[in-house]
Amino acid sequence: MTELRVGLLGLGTIGTGVARILIEQKELISRRLGKQVRLVAAADKFLDRDRGIDFTGVRLCSDATEILAADDIDLVVELIGGYEPARTFVQTALENGKHVVTANKALIAKHGDELFPLAAANGLQIGFEAAVGGGIPCMKALREGLAANAIESVYGILNGTCNFILTKMEHEGLDYSEALSQAQALGYAEANPTFDVEGIDTAHKLSILAAMAFGSKIKFDEVYTEGISKITAADISATHEMGYRIKLLGIAKPHFDDKNEQVEMRVHPTLVPLTSQIAQVSDSYNAVQISGDFVEHTMYFGRGAGERPTASAVVADIMDITSGFPDGIAHLAPPMGFVESSRREIPTMPMADVVCEYYLRLMVKDQPGVIAAVTSILADHRISLEALVQKERHASNNVPIVMLTHETNEGNMQAAISRITGLAAVEDDVLILRKESAVA
Amino acid sequence: MTELRVGLLGLGTIGTGVARILIEQKELISRRLGKQVRLVAAADKFLDRDRGIDFTGVRLCSDATEILAADDIDLVVELIGGYEPARTFVQTALENGKHVVTANKALIAKHGDELFPLAAANGLQIGFEAAVGGGIPCMKALREGLAANAIESVYGILNGTCNFILTKMEHEGLDYSEALSQAQALGYAEANPTFDVEGIDTAHKLSILAAMAFGSKIKFDEVYTEGISKITAADISATHEMGYRIKLLGIAKPHFDDKNEQVEMRVHPTLVPLTSQIAQVSDSYNAVQISGDFVEHTMYFGRGAGERPTASAVVADIMDITSGFPDGIAHLAPPMGFVESSRREIPTMPMADVVCEYYLRLMVKDQPGVIAAVTSILADHRISLEALVQKERHASNNVPIVMLTHETNEGNMQAAISRITGLAAVEDDVLILRKESAVA
Numbered sequence: 001m002t003e004l005r006v007g008l009l010g011l012g013t014i015g016t017g018v019a020r021i022l023i024e025q026k027e028l029i030s031r032r033l034g035k036q037v038r039l040v041a042a043a044d045k046f047l048d049r050d051r052g053i054d055f056t057g058v059r060l061c062s063d064a065t066e067i068l069a070a071d072d073i074d075l076v077v078e079l080i081g082g083y084e085p086a087r088t089f090v091q092t093a094l095e096n097g098k099h100v101v102t103a104n105k106a107l108i109a110k111h112g113d114e115l116f117p118l119a120a121a122n123g124l125q126i127g128f129e130a131a132v133g134g135g136i137p138c139m140k141a142l143r144e145g146l147a148a149n150a151i152e153s154v155y156g157i158l159n160g161t162c163n164f165i166l167t168k169m170e171h172e173g174l175d176y177s178e179a180l181s182q183a184q185a186l187g188y189a190e191a192n193p194t195f196d197v198e199g200i201d202t203a204h205k206l207s208i209l210a211a212m213a214f215g216s217k218i219k220f221d222e223v224y225t226e227g228i229s230k231i232t233a234a235d236i237s238a239t240h241e242m243g244y245r246i247k248l249l250g251i252a253k254p255h256f257d258d259k260n261e262q263v264e265m266r267v268h269p270t271l272v273p274l275t276s277q278i279a280q281v282s283d284s285y286n287a288v289q290i291s292g293d294f295v296e297h298t299m300y301f302g303r304g305a306g307e308r309p310t311a312s313a314v315v316a317d318i319m320d321i322t323s324g325f326p327d328g329i330a331h332l333a334p335p336m337g338f339v340e341s342s343r344r345e346i347p348t349m350p351m352a353d354v355v356c357e358y359y360l361r362l363m364v365k366d367q368p369g370v371i372a373a374v375t376s377i378l379a380d381h382r383i384s385l386e387a388l389v390q391k392e393r394h395a396s397n398n399v400p401i402v403m404l405t406h407e408t409n410e411g412n413m414q415a416a417i418s419r420i421t422g423l424a425a426v427e428d429d430v431l432i433l434r435k436e437s438a439v440a
Numbered sequence: 441m442t443e444l445r446v447g448l449l450g451l452g453t454i455g456t457g458v459a460r461i462l463i464e465q466k467e468l469i470s471r472r473l474g475k476q477v478r479l480v481a482a483a484d485k486f487l488d489r490d491r492g493i494d495f496t497g498v499r500l501c502s503d504a505t506e507i508l509a510a511d512d513i514d515l516v517v518e519l520i521g522g523y524e525p526a527r528t529f530v531q532t533a534l535e536n537g538k539h540v541v542t543a544n545k546a547l548i549a550k551h552g553d554e555l556f557p558l559a560a561a562n563g564l565q566i567g568f569e570a571a572v573g574g575g576i577p578c579m580k581a582l583r584e585g586l587a588a589n590a591i592e593s594v595y596g597i598l599n600g601t602c603n604f605i606l607t608k609m610e611h612e613g614l615d616y617s618e619a620l621s622q623a624q625a626l627g628y629a630e631a632n633p634t635f636d637v638e639g640i641d642t643a644h645k646l647s648i649l650a651a652m653a654f655g656s657k658i659k660f661d662e663v664y665t666e667g668i669s670k671i672t673a674a675d676i677s678a679t680h681e682m683g684y685r686i687k688l689l690g691i692a693k694p695h696f697d698d699k700n701e702q703v704e705m706r707v708h709p710t711l712v713p714l715t716s717q718i719a720q721v722s723d724s725y726n727a728v729q730i731s732g733d734f735v736e737h738t739m740y741f742g743r744g745a746g747e748r749p750t751a752s753a754v755v756a757d758i759m760d761i762t763s764g765f766p767d768g769i770a771h772l773a774p775p776m777g778f779v780e781s782s783r784r785e786i787p788t789m790p791m792a793d794v795v796c797e798y799y800l801r802l803m804v805k806d807q808p809g810v811i812a813a814v815t816s817i818l819a820d821h822r823i824s825l826e827a828l829v830q831k832e833r834h835a836s837n838n839v840p841i842v843m844l845t846h847e848t849n850e851g852n853m854q855a856a857i858s859r860i861t862g863l864a865a866v867e868d869d870v871l872i873l874r875k876e877s878a879v880a
Contacts, residue, residue, distance in 0.1 A: 017734070021588050021734055025588060025589075025590065028588075028590060029587075029588065031655060031778050031779065031782040032587050032655075032773070032774070032777060032778050032779070032782075033587075033773075033779070034774070034779035034781075034782075129585070135734070135735040135736065135738065136738055137580075137581045137584070137585025137586065137738075140577075140580060140581070140584060140585045141577045141580070141581065141585075141740075144577070144580060144756060144759075144760060145569070145577025145580045145581075145753075145756055146577065146752065146756065147469075147472050147473075147755075147756050147759045148461050148465060148468075148469065148751070148752050148755035148756050148759065149465075149752055150465065150468060215471060215472075275720075277717075277720055277721070277725075277741055280715075280717055280720045281717070285717075292752065293748075294457070294461055294575070294748040294749065294751055294752040294755075295575040295742060295743065295748070295749050295752035295753075296575065296742070296743050296746075296748065296749055297741075297742060297743070298575065298576055298577075298740070298741060298742035298743075299739075299740075299741040299742065300581075300738070300739075300740060300741075301717055301737075301738060301739040301740075301741070301880075302735060302736065302737060302738035302739065303735065303736050303737070303738075306736075308733075308734040308735070308736065309734065309735050309736055311588070311734055312586065312588050312589055312732065312734040312735035313585075313735075315587075315588035315734075316584060316585050316586065316587050316588050319584075319587045319588060319773075320584060320773075323771050323772065323773055324771040331763050331764040331771055331772075332763065332771075333472070333473075333759075333760075333763055334472070334474070337472060338471050338472050339471065339472070339473070339474035341474075342471040342472075342474075440741075
């Protein structure tokens with residue numbers, strides 16, 4: 001029986017999961033494929049740790065370069081994470097004629113556009129299903145399952161830490177910092193949570209999804225990115241009363257017409273209707289909602305992280321590549337969903353041109369005429385209101401006001417907000433959240 | 441550029457959608473594949489109808505056999521539906537060396553186990569993504585995306601007509617027959633709705649999913665099947681008050697141990713927790729929830745029917761086959777997710793052995809001792825109650841009682857019900873629904 005030989009870089013959480021599947025599900029894998037997948041070698045700096053796996057017959061190395069150079073390895077799994085040395089390792093693996101599977105979203109978001117052409121030139125495949133949405137086979141859905149569609153929108157809950165924090169805030173009425181502490185205590189958030197809570201992880205994943213959806217280059221640096229740290233328990237309850245739930249979404253939409261091609265990419269806390277499917281995605285679950293011109297709305301839901309779910313996606317990629325091994329690899333769908341030569345530079349839409357509906361939260365002095373002053377500025381900018389709620393006065397004698405607006409572009413909204421912030425009766429900054437009514 | 445030539449059997453709703461994609465998205469398809477897909481010919485009895493498509497360059501035939509015999513066709517799309525002549529046409533296409541793509545769940549459920557080996561023997565592929573879940577790429581998810589997992593359960597809302605009716609009943613307090621009339625008026629239900637509302641369509645789809653999940657033969661005839669026609673508005677509201685929503689689910693679970701292998705397959709109205717992801721799937725939407733030993737819960741959501749969504753899935757299959765064309769077809773994952781030679785006979789678990797939680801609705805005479813009599817029969821059978829609610833007395837002087845029970849097997853429950861029905865104070869039949877708490 002044909003056999004594909006795997007070398008594993010990194011025996012951390014996910015690497016351990018991958019080794020576990022390859023060893024424990026050996027028979028299932030060969031029944032499904034009619035071929036064998038064999039774990040030949042694994043490299044990690046800390047080999048002494050007990051991982052609860054019987055590594056009999058697997059070569060354990062403390063140096064990754066042994067695996068990159070080995071003659072008896074057909075495919076390298078990179079599970080080190082971060083930019084370097086992951087990038088150099090993947091490049092070396094490809095140069096040495098080895099397929100690559102990785103769960104590293106930072107690497108693909110930043111260096112994918114160098115690595116994919118290198119793989120294509122060498123007749124090799126790069127699998128990265130696990131980089132976005134953890135165990136959810138959403139890359140495959142977008143690249144293959146929806147391949148007949150012009151994609152119209154992508155909405156993703158792509159970071160389990162943020163989703164867990166927002167769910168805790170809602171269910172227990174906690175403020176952000178309390179919910180973050182709980183997430184940290186439970187191991188859902190890192191000691192330094194910036195990468196997750198400020199939306200950077202989501203932006204990595206969104207930039208990959210957008211490039212796959214629209215056949216563009218990956219433009220991580222151009223994703224507009226805001227995190228969840230400014231959200232308060234009061235925002236959660238005020239939006240809930242108005243029929244919405246706050247989710248950190250990655251959003252990508254194409255703006256293609258005869259004259260112009262642009263892609264809109266943004267990551268920010270977003271109000272979604274309470275009755276929508278995506279609003280139900282709670283705790284650390286992830287979901288990706290993809291709409292196409294023929295398929296309409298679809299959604300993919302599951303675990304976005306964790307040893308076992310992420311390993312499930314990594315091994316699915318290994319099995320895909322094995323199904324075409326040793327020849328026929330070129331017959332798989334292109335990694336980014338479009339043949340390399342047809343992927344093109346598509347400019348990112350400037351955030352100022354992006355059209356949204358808005359939620360605004362202001363703290364104003366309790367005196368006559370303030371609401372009139374605020375709403376007349378909005379009227380000047382032709383921004384119309386869907387709802388305005390004045391809440392109870394705070395101890396400080398200030399009054400919180402929340403508003404929902406109809407659509408306007410971001411530049412216009414920012415100009416209005418800057419005038420509103422300048423009013424003497426307006427205290428502090430205005431919190432701006434965006435709303436998406438078109439989610440399913 | 442390599443080209444795959446398509447012949448289409450049937451220009452009804454879905455066939456029209458497929459023709460539309462192949463013609464309108466020609467450029468997108470070749471950018472994604474690096475190959476061309478060309479609609480060469482289409483057959484239909486009614487060629488005069490205006491379908492709003494420019495068929496220039498497409499050979500239109502009134503006789504399907506012209507397409508089956510044509511030298512210039514590599515792949516036949518069967519969109520006629522039903523058992524015959526679809527089965528004969530697909531068989532002839534395979535014998536003539538043509539790949540097949542179909543949306544015909546009845547055909548696959550009933551004759552798949554003859555057709556797959558024929559395709560494999562001829563080095564050909566059968567695509568049937570559109571047969572289950574319409575536009576949702578759930579076959580691909582199960583066969584490829586979750587290939588590293590032993591599948592632990594499949595729960596599907598697989599019939600849009602039933603889901604539409606149940607949603608209408610809940611939202612508007614309608615009884616079944618009123619909601620059915622609305623569905624018929626809107627074109628969501630056929631004049632003769634038996635196939636949909638009695639669960640047969642769902643059973644077709646479930647039998648395919650179960651075989652793919654567990655590597656067994658397709659056993660449509662052995663699926664336990666109940667429809668939704670006995671549900672009343674009162675059941676919808678009573679279950680809602682207890683925290684549940686009624687959905688028509690197809691359910692498949694493996695029972696594999698060292699001694700025994702059995703697969704549980706059943707279609708029936710099912711109580712699912714209101715807070716679950718699957719409970720949010722409303723109107724005519726479909727969803728498939730698949731759990732695996734590594735990936736945990738996943739769910740796939742979208743349109744289960746309709747011209748454009750179903751055509752999206754058909755063309756995805758055509759593109760998959762094109763990616764491996766003209767050689768390399770054997771490198772795709774096997775149609776049923778396991779290589780043909782490893783698929784085996786696995787007995788279906790007798791319904792009497794299936795363990796469930798239950799919802800019971802009885803109508804009893806308003807007299808002392810009735811509840812004691814009913815509950816003591818349940819106690820005799822060691823069936824314990826999770827909840828019991830006595831509702832207001834009807835005009836008839838009868839009192840409805842609803843109960844939720846903890847787990848027991850179906851045989852035991854039926855024995856208890858048969859004794860309860862025999863009580864003089866119990867009017868009419870007892871309605872039995874089943875509950876699944878393990879859905880996500």
